[in-house]
Amino acid sequence: MTTKIKITINDLEVEIDQGTSILNAARDIGVIIPTLCYHKDLCVAGNCRVCVVELVGQKKLSAACATPCEEGMNILTNSFKVRNSRKHIIELLLSEHNADCTRCYKNGNCELQKLASDFKIMTQDFIRLVPFKNYTIDHFSPSIIKDDSKCIRCQRCVRTCEEIQGVNALTVAYKGDQMKISTFFEKPMNDVICTNCGQCINHCPTGALVEKNYIEEVWDAIADKSCHVVIQTAPAVRVGLGEEMGLEPGTRVTGKMVAALRRLGFDAVLDTDFSADLTIIEEGSELMVRLKKVLVDHDSDIKLPMATSCSPGWIKYIEHMYPDCLGHLSTCKSPQQMFGALAKTYYAKVRNLKPEKIVSVSVMPCTAKKFEANRPEMHDSGYRDVDYVLTTRELAIMIKQAGIDFQKLIDEPFDRLMGESTGAGVIFGATGGVMEAALRTVYELVTGREIPFDNLNVTPVRGMDGVKECSIRIENPLEEWEFLEGVELKCAVAHGLINAKKVMDRIVSGTSEYHFVEFMACPGGCLGGGGQPIPTSPEIRQKRAEAIYAEDQGMPLRKSHLNPEILKIYADFLSKPLGEKSHQLLHTQYIRRERF
């Protein structure tokens, strides 16, 4: 039971739960207090001070985000003193900030810019401090650009990397006027433990952390008539893109997205969901082989649980943090990289195109996918398998640049070859989705029966709990899988690397009984990815998840092994799961990295 207390906000008496922050109490009654360092996903820092309010009778102002309401508090959120102080604080931030807005990637979606505009800071009374500073730009990473001259030191990135990801790649260095956001020994982002997940980008209020964008490169490829430019679209993009286009979070825009991509001039608009279905076949087969080797052959070289490998942020994390556990990882490439390898082989062959003339682009909810496409081993087609990776945000920029009125577009379907998918491929975009898709297929292949969940919805692995568990007992398997009779298949799902760490520590300590674990680097899975529209919040991610599951529900086929294109590619090209071609094109290996 929470106790109710009475407080007064701007002369309005309200009753609220004890412990509510002034900020939230005010928001509840429609009083908006500006914030910068506050973020719903993160613990309260109270360092920007822009949210200060006056408590009548107190000389000092209080940070609304960090101050719990107390009985009888008399709060003013817009007094003379408050307004002047806030204005001062915004002016101070601007004086230290390289306010080069027209040349800034975040122009139009920057919280500092919005405050400056709201408060109409038209003059520059304070001394510009930027020339005194030795600001640097780190653009060595293929995924992330860190520009200290745009940083307001709110530490949202630091808290994100620590609290959501448990990576701690970003830290605060130095003190006083020298204080800055830095990395281990101030190395560039691509030389440290950073996983490229992009969560810090999603949580940065300014242009200090942004993705490295490849918009011009992609426009150039489109303009080059000798190139055949294919684009693959990841499942989570279709439930996020709408937000950039002025639609409510959770709006599904699959058909409009496809139509827009055609108008941008891509030669083929294809679907990563196809290769997600393919991943299920390969990864499901790998799981069964591993189970057999462990349960029947007692092969001690085989590691259980098997861990999924679709999330390149997670891959880099385990390479750094648990280099001795790489044997747990499925050898399957991520759907993006499977797609890329096939685009310049299978697709080129069927469409009768020269692979060197194919430019393979992907649009992803993810910044780590940029790094992944850049990994030296991702050249199995004989070429770079994926040439350019765009985030959902970059795609939105291109659509706006092209003058496309997105909301007026009429839905269009994907192109045929490598464009067909099932609901199982779609749910890859949500935490638990890979697990659910795999279980739908594996259970059916093993027993010949549909998975015993109402309407195929494996609800235990859905939702936003950090670690989810599910176990399914196998009974009456088909003859080939006799050894699984009575086996309780134990699965777990973790999203957000801080949760991945919890599960990994159990695995390392030998206390896990899992057979199969899904790991996703980002909170909520890909739908909460570091390349998705900004802002993000638990509510927004929830809406996107609902959209993903609605998309699945609306698909005629919802099991990967029923995708006719998958059947066809095995018949015509790959011959069989885990076969020679698969190994060459669809599987990979991992490397050990240092722990910093």
Add this chain to the structure above:
Amino acid sequence: MAPTYQLKRLDFIFKNENDWKEILVGKINLPPQELINELISSELKGRGGAGFPTGLKWKLTSEEKEAVKYVICNADEGEPGTFKDREILSKVPLKVLTSMAICGYVIGSKEGYIYLRGEYFFLQHELNKAIEEFVAYCRKINFEFTIRIFMGSGAYICGEETALFESMEGKRGEPRNKPPFPSVSGYMGKPTVINNVETLAHTYTIFEYGAKRFYDLGVQYSRGSKLFSVSGDTPKPGIYELELGMSLVDFVDEFGDGDTKAVQVGGASGFLVPRKRFSETTIGFQGKLTGISLPTGGSMMLFNSSRSMYNVLDNYLEFFREESCGQCTPCRVGCQQLLNGIKAVKRGEKTAGYLEKLLRLAETMQFTAKCGLGQSVANSFSSIVENFREEMIY
């Protein structure tokens, strides 16, 4: 008219500590409430800066229902030119240890820490010997209390109590939001009493001589004596135990060189008092007394007419610009703006009117900064700029 007081030198703090065993045994056999009442009636206020009533601090922490609590002695002493805590720890360490143990008894804590300023590593050896002797005695009388030294990291801000906890927890020394206050959630999130070294030396005096003896010294709102570090243009720099409530006139008569134009009371975060205000200024905690001044670390710096107050302010601001932890906007950027601002006015790049803008900024810093450091920059800034405006411009 403020009453004037004879400047009284005292010798409680450095008086020998031979009776510590009796005091310890005597006090831990009294009900905790009685000890709290004694401290409260002495009206002792913290000597580390904020001047919080010590008895109340112990009382609030004692009321928290937690199995684990901590007693921390703040020996970070980072204020430039002060070394009174160092003197106490090297001359009468057992007084501090005894007070910590009695505090532990009162609030229900079995663990004490001394957060020792990094530069004071040379004290560690002797202090550890004292701790060993002390803890051995506690064991002998079946009183459970341990004390450990934690070496500080060298940043001035780590003396701020919540930054100190962060530092002890292995994190970056950045002040936390308050509330919650240390009495509820301090080191490791547990109820904690954190007291300055000198405060603990005074509690010893109170336990030794009784609250009345202490209360009878000083004036309303500012009871007892206090150690002052006297420096600057003075023929007799050093550490002095003086009665609170003295008038600045008497102080300058005693310590000045005959040409004192201003006194900085309370170090960089204190106030500058110009000669014309000496008579109306009493040294004590802010209260209804006329004048100003809280002694913070007890630094008293005298300036004679050869000193440029512009340079004095420039020095303070440079100190703050570097020693701010840098997390909060008003302090981090405000310090830079104040420093660059007075330089620009001095060089004629900004008009004298810019000083008014800076004074308003200093006020905003006071209202909005997260911790005492940023909040107190305005003290020296405003008192120097307002009293020596010409020196800032020409």
